[in-house]
Amino acid sequence: MKIMSAIGLKLFPLRSRHVLPGFRLSLGFTLFYLISLVLIPLLALVIRPMELGPSGFWAAISTPRVLASLRLSFGMALAAAVIDSFFGVIIAWVLVRYRFPGKGFLDAVIDLPFSLPTAVAGIALSTLYAPNGWIGSVLAEYGIRVAYTPYGVLVAMVFISLPFTVRTVQPVMAELGLEVEEAAATLGATRLQTLARVVLPMLWPAVLTGMAMAFARAAGEYGSIIFIAGNIPAVSEIAPLLIITKLEQYDYAGAAAIGVVMLAASFVMLLALNGLQSWAAKRR
Amino acid sequence: MSLTVDSVAKKFGRFPALNGASFVAPQGGFVSLLGPSGSGKTTLLRILGGLEFADSGSVRFVDLNWLDMPARTRNAGFVFQQYALFKHMTVADNIAFGLKVRPRNRRPSSADIHKRVTELLDLVQLSGLEARYPSQLSGGQRQRVALARALAIEPRMLLLDEPFGALDAKVRKELRTDLRRIHDHAGVTTVFVTHDQEEAFAVADLVAVMKDGRIEQYGAPADVRRNPTTAFVSEFLSA
Amino acid sequence: MKKRFLKPTEDPLWLRLFLGAVAIAFIAILLLLPLALVFKEAFANGIGAFWIAIKEPDTLASVRLSLIAAGIAVPLNMVFGIAAAWCITKYDFPGKTFLVTLIDLPFSVSPVVAGLIYVLVFGAQGWFGRSLADNNIHILFAVPGIVLATIFVTFPFVARELIPLMADQGCDEEEAAATLGATGLQTFLRVTLPNIKWGLLYGVLLCNARALGEFGAVSVVSGHIRGVTNTMPLHVQLLYDNYDYPGAFTVAALLAMLALLTLALKSLLEWRYADELAAAHRH
Secondary structure, eight states: HHHHHHHOOOOOOGGGGGSSSOOHHHHHHHHHHHHHIIIIIHHHHHHHHGGGGGHHHHHHHHHHHHHHHHHHHHHHHHHHHHHHHHHHHHHHHHHHOOOOOOOOHHHHHHHHHHSSSSSHHHHHHHHHTTSSSSHHHHHHTTTTTOSHHHHHHHHHHHHHHHHHHHHHHHHHHTTOOOOOHHHHHHHHHHHHIHHHHIHHHHHHHHHHHHHHHHHHHHHHOHHHHHHHHHOTTTTTTTTTHHHHHHTTTTTTHHHHHHHHHHHHHHHHHHHHHHEEEEEEHHHH | EEEEEEEEEEEEEEEEEEEEEEEEEEOOOOEEEOOTTTTTTHHHHHHTTTTOOOSSSEEEEETTGGSSSSSHOEEEEEOOTTTTOOOTTHHHHHHHHHTTTTTTGGGOOHHHHHHHHHHHHHHHOTTTTTTOOOGGSSSSHHHHHHHHHHHHHHSEEEEEESTTTSHHHHHHHHHHHHHHHHHHHHHEEEEEEEEOOHHHHOOSEEEEEEETTTEEEOOOOHHHOOOOSSSHHHHHOOO | OOOOOOTTTTOOOOHOOOHHHHHHHHHIIIIIHHHHHHHHHHTTHHHHHHHHTSSSSHHHHHHHHHHHHHHHHHHHHHHHHHHHHHHHHHEEEEOHHHHHHHHGGGGSOOOOOOHHHHHHHHHSSSSTTTHHHTOOOOOOSSHHHHHHHHHHHHHHHHHHHHHHHHHHSSHHHHHHHTTTOHHHHHHHHIHHHHHHHHHHHHHHHHHHHHHHHHHHHHHHHHHHTTTTTTOOOHHHHHHHHOHHHHHHHHHHHHHHHHHHOOOOOHHHHHSSSSSOOOGOOOO
């Protein structure tokens, strides 16, 4: 670590900014902490499946059970992200533009999935949507089963990811400025035309960013899902749960292989997010 | 057959923004509302555009009871200081917006819309930039697009709120000459808000000097300049 | 009186009612109903039963373990957050943007993967598993593993709160202090810290909430030894899986109260100190 901070110092000899002390100490500690706690363990994840070889790796992730779990995690995460984006835009609009009593409370409650432990959410959702639960019993009358089916996975994912979509869109909406809407009105647009052709398109980059974040969170989610999902192999078993199952069978390499696939997916999402942001910045 | 603003008043909460402003302008005239910030000139303009509502007073334009119409049906082109362009649309789409949102029976064909956009781009001297996005234009170019967009709907009235306020001196001068040329070409009644007296006198047929929500003096630029009727006007003009 | 229309920037009444109803109904059903259920189940047998369930030794042990894990992870991440924000916002160096991306990385990693990586390093078949076992050091299925997993998932909270905040503030004040002869520590304590204290508190609050509530990552490394390596969220699972629903919801209610307290404090900070928090929170 000393070496790295020394390099940092040598490449950037004292400039005016460096009148402040502590560069070496703070960067050194930051890098040490980051490398030892995050990067080295992540390296272990990437290296571990290599002992399987390419064909072994492929064999580990291409079993029907693993593929089904990946399809479930990513497919339902996508569905949840779309649902959350739709309602997230409506909720953000209501919070930013309307005035009504209890708005502050509603605004604060949006962050509940961030602060409520996932296990708590999990047992609550499971009880709520069970065939004899408050919501489950109503749905059962229409022959709909949610708990212990793939839809249970979807419900938990929608719960856990909602704040991402609302909180990404909300500040952009607040900064939109009323003038473009006024301009549209003076040009003869009806309110609905203004919303559909002016307001919504300007929100698209934020909506997509929120959607990507919601998707990433939902795909990796574990705690809130396992209670409601029923965890039937190849039906309602999510990929993170399968990792744990493999670990319990001491199949470290197999678990790591699934982990690598999920990590790669989150990297792709991270890249896509960065791409989105630069695309959005270009249109500003 | 004119624009008659009669005792228009407006309060924001307890703050009186307009205290009975009145003036008459001939149809096709070019009026400048001139005054320091807080004098109510922008509020008056926004009331003319239907973006704010007057508490009392009336406005008649031609034979229309102007304040009883919503912004959407007034057909008054409005140009904002910060352009208010639709950032996600190309220049051509921005200009065509007002035509495309018309109800189907009054909407021009897409060929006609294209033709109109081309004409307007020519008028504001931006030919060839129709595929650009607003972010790819300079401030002066953006305001030209905003002007073309407001003219595209063949407005009954053109309202401009400090349109050149965000631009540098050279571009301001260019644009103000062009604005006058475009006004003379289209013959549309124009109300122009500014705090810059040189600009007001250079571009308008009639200047209304405003203070504290009232019109202090109203007349042709030369008259106002030669014979300030109140201490405020003479002080403001000599500043 | 003049005839009044809607302002061009106002939605018509029917649209306001419709969208308002959709938003409130969605939040009520999706977010508030589960919360209500937790408290209803926890207090189904009265407050006396609630207290008895909490005083159960294994439950108390899980509370203690959660507090220990958060008590170690949060201060460490706070120090890291300050150090990272300091070097990133006060100096220029190559790879700075990359470093910022790396700090955010744990947020985009599944919690289960976060636990998995420590198993791969410290587990019986992991990199250091053999040598740890030879020296009789227990990391996995013991408190250190739980702390490590907690650190990983709560890693970015303080740093990502402070970086935009300190970037906004620049370093003029610190430079002024330095030219007046203040030492580095004095500059930090007397100039920087007062400027960032609310942002720091905000980050610590979120970090703490997640540390106490983390489930997936901790689940992988804990080993689920009742009364020994079960944190509160894991204890919820254990009770629930053993069909002790009142017990499970009692611990869940305790966690939910913590979550609500966090939300209340967070809203208070956002409302009271909006200007002193990072720009991202001003809405």
